Amino acid sequence: MMIMMIIIGKDILLQGGNSIDAAIAATLCLGVLSPISSGLGGGCFILIHNHSTNTNIFIDSREVAPLSTYPDIFINQSIKAQNGGLAIAVLGELKGLYYIYENYSNKKIKWKDLVLPSAKLAESWIISSELAYTMNKEVSNELKSGEFPLLSELYVNKDTGKLKQEGDEVKQPILANTLRMISEYGSSYIYDTMINDIVNDINEAGGNMSYDDIRNYSIISYPAIETQIFGFTYLSVGGSSSGGPVVAGILKFMSSYMEPIVIQSYLYYHHLIEAMKHTFAIRLFLGDPLFVNITGPTNALLSDEYMRNLQIYDTNDNYVQSSINQYGGNEYNIDESSSSSLPTDHGTTHLSVIDSEGNAVSLTSTINTYFGSKVISKSTGMNNNRCWTIIIILSLS
Numbered sequence: 001m002m003i004m005m006i007i008i009g010k011d012i013l014l015q016g017g018n019s020i021d022a023a024i025a026a027t028l029c030l031g032v033l034s035p036i037s038s039g040l041g042g043g044c045f046i047l048i049h050n051h052s053t054n055t056n057i058f059i060d061s062r063e064v065a066p067l068s069t070y071p072d073i074f075i076n077q078s079i080k081a082q083n084g085g086l087a088i089a090v091l092g093e094l095k096g097l098y099y100i101y102e103n104y105s106n107k108k109i110k111w112k113d114l115v116l117p118s119a120k121l122a123e124s125w126i127i128s129s130e131l132a133y134t135m136n137k138e139v140s141n142e143l144k145s146g147e148f149p150l151l152s153e154l155y156v157n158k159d160t161g162k163l164k165q166e167g168d169e170v171k172q173p174i175l176a177n178t179l180r181m182i183s184e185y186g187s188s189y190i191y192d193t194m195i196n197d198i199v200n201d202i203n204e205a206g207g208n209m210s211y212d213d214i215r216n217y218s219i220i221s222y223p224a225i226e227t228q229i230f231g232f233t234y235l236s237v238g239g240s241s242s243g244g245p246v247v248a249g250i251l252k253f254m255s256s257y258m259e260p261i262v263i264q265s266y267l268y269y270h271h272l273i274e275a276m277k278h279t280f281a282i283r284l285f286l287g288d289p290l291f292v293n294i295t296g297p298t299n300a301l302l303s304d305e306y307m308r309n310l311q312i313y314d315t316n317d318n319y320v321q322s323s324i325n326q327y328g329g330n331e332y333n334i335d336e337s338s339s340s341s342l343p344t345d346h347g348t349t350h351l352s353v354i355d356s357e358g359n360a361v362s363l364t365s366t367i368n369t370y371f372g373s374k375v376i377s378k379s380t381g382m383n384n385n386r387c388w389t390i391i392i393i394l395s396l397s
Contacts, residue, residue, distance in 0.1 A: 005029045008117050009353060017109040019353040020048070023361040024097045024105075028118035028179070030349050031093075032172070033125055035371065035383050036134055038349035040178070040190070042367035042385035043092035045237050047224055048104055051358030056224035058237045061096025063089035063385050064217065068208045083142065085207030087373040088384045090217050091190070093365055098187035099219050100361075112183040119179035122172045122381070127155075132166040139370045150376040151383075175381030190380070191215060197379035205375045220290075227302050230255050238298065240288040243364075249279035249301035256308040267317060274315045274327075278307075281328030297332055 009026035013019075023046075031039040038044075043062035050056070066089070074081040081087055101111055135143060135155060142148065143155050143163060154172065155164050164170070181189045190198070195214050202209040222239040229251045236244030253275035285297040300306045310329055314321070325333045350364045367373075367385040375384045 004033060004121070005351070009351075011117075012109055012114065013353075013355055015109055015113075016106075017114075017355075018104075018106045018357065019355040019359045019361045020100050020104045021106070021109045021114055022355070023351065023353045023363050024101055025114045025117060026351050026353070027093070027097060027363055027365055028115060029121065030351070030365065032118050032121045032175070033128065034131065034349055036131060036139070037367065037370070038093075038365040039367055039372070039383045039385075040094050040182075040380075041088075041091050041372060041377070041382040042365060043089075044096050044363055044365040045241050046096055046100055047235065047237050047362040048100065049224075049235060049358075049360040050104070051360075056226060056235050058222045058224045058239060058241075059096050059100060059219055060222060060237075060239045060241070061092040061099070061219040062240060063092045065089050066207075066209050066213045068210065080206070082369055083148075083374045085202050085205030085209075085373065085375055088202050088205075088207050088209065088375060090209070090213045091382070091385060092217060092219065094182065094187045094190050095217060096219050111186060115179055115183035119176050119183060122176035122179055124169055124171050127164055127166055127168050127170060129166045132164070132168075134370065135163055139374075142371070142374055148374040148376075150378060151371060151374050154376075172381050174378070178380040178382065191217065194380060198377055198382075201377040201379050202375070202384065205373075207375075222289075225298075225302070227252075237362075240290075242283045242286045245286070245298045245301040246279045246283050249282065249307060250275045252302070252304055252307040253278060253311055256304065256311045270317065270320075271311075271315070274320065277321075277324070277327045278310045278314065278329070281324070282332040285332050300329070300332060 005026045008029045009022040012022040012025045017025075027038070027044070028040075030037075045062060046059040048057050048059070073086070077086075098111070101114070140163060143152055144161070146152060154170055156162070157164055157168070178189075178194075181193075185193065191214055195211050198214060199209050199211055220239065222237075225234075225236045225238045225244045225248065227234050227248055229248065234248055234251065236247060238244050250272075254271060257271065279301060282297050282300055286292070286294050306329065314326065314329060321327060327333060349366065350362075352363075353361045367383060372383050372385045376382065377384060
């Protein structure tokens with residue numbers, strides 16, 4: 001899986017494409033070969049550094065909830081938040097990929113040639129050891145239950161009733177055709193031509209999607225987070241992503257220690273764990289900036305002074321805090337009574353690409369849980385969103 005992604009991405013660079021082009025081709029490849037964690041039915045975050053203009057941009061093309069969704073929709077039916085049509089959000093990945101091609105590609109490679117390698121892969125591909133392991137360990141019961149027939153058809157051997165294993169073949173002619181159409185017509189094939197089919201597929205599976213949900217979906221551009229840490233410029237994503245400011249907070253917390261600490265010492269790990277506790281306490285105050293004011297917690301995570309104060313007043317070299325509500329500082333401490341409801345995170349698919357001109361792309365794609373909603377669109381072959389971590393750097397110098 002990783003080798004094929006590297007080959008496809010590197011070929012694009014060798015043909016004259018830039019980091020944007022390679023990232024698009026590699027992401028589409030992962031959507032086919034890593035269906036347990038990414039795909040056209042999901043969404044992605046994209047961070048771009050343009051070397052010639054020295055500018056940085058963050059593209060938010062994560063999926064969003066249908067307009068008919070309401071806060072209590074999953075009360076007394078929590079399993080439907082993970083599996084089935086009701087769990088499906090409006091897909092965003094393809095809209096984001098096509099947007100960055102239109103606006104940031106050097107156009108030396110046609111859009112069509114970025115998509116077709118993945119279309120060919122979808123016709124027939126081989127299950128990797130990573131995919132086989134995760135299927136058997138995490139979703140064996142769901143795949144063999146018969147509750148999701150189109151998914152089972154792909155990954156369960158119909159003769160033995162057992163899950164397919166490493167080296168077994170998967171054929172997805174419908175997905176291959178969808179990718180070929182996307183190569184010809186861009187994102188409009190999904191967000192215009194196929195809207196009615198996609199909506200019908202989702203709602204037949206118990207969803208509440210509408211035509212307008214998909215037709216009106218749009219990506220959002222934000223300035224990238226930029227701050228100085230250890231004398232280096234740190235760039236990352238903000239907006240509805242909590243990862244960028246949280247990692248910045250951890251790094252700033254660790255850099256606030258005046259005396260050097262031996263890496264891999266007990267004290268180093270103690271400080272690192274405490275840093276994570278503090279920053280993840282603040283993380284709970286982050287959210288989608290379209291609905292939540294995240295200026296305060298974001299500024300706290302990016303503040304040298306705030307992180308320094310956490311290190312001085314709320315961290316001790318000899319013990320951990322006795323209660324979780326003592327983490328995050330006075331402004332952003334956790335309500336201990338709510339700790340039992342803290343979310344369990346899953347993995348994602350991530351790739352980074354650097355080209356010979358110094359342009360860089362960092363792209364995280366996800367369908368949120370293993371095989372997303374477990375619902376595959378019969379019209380498009382897409383695995384709908386609802387994930388191990390792969391970090392690859394493709395470079396050509």
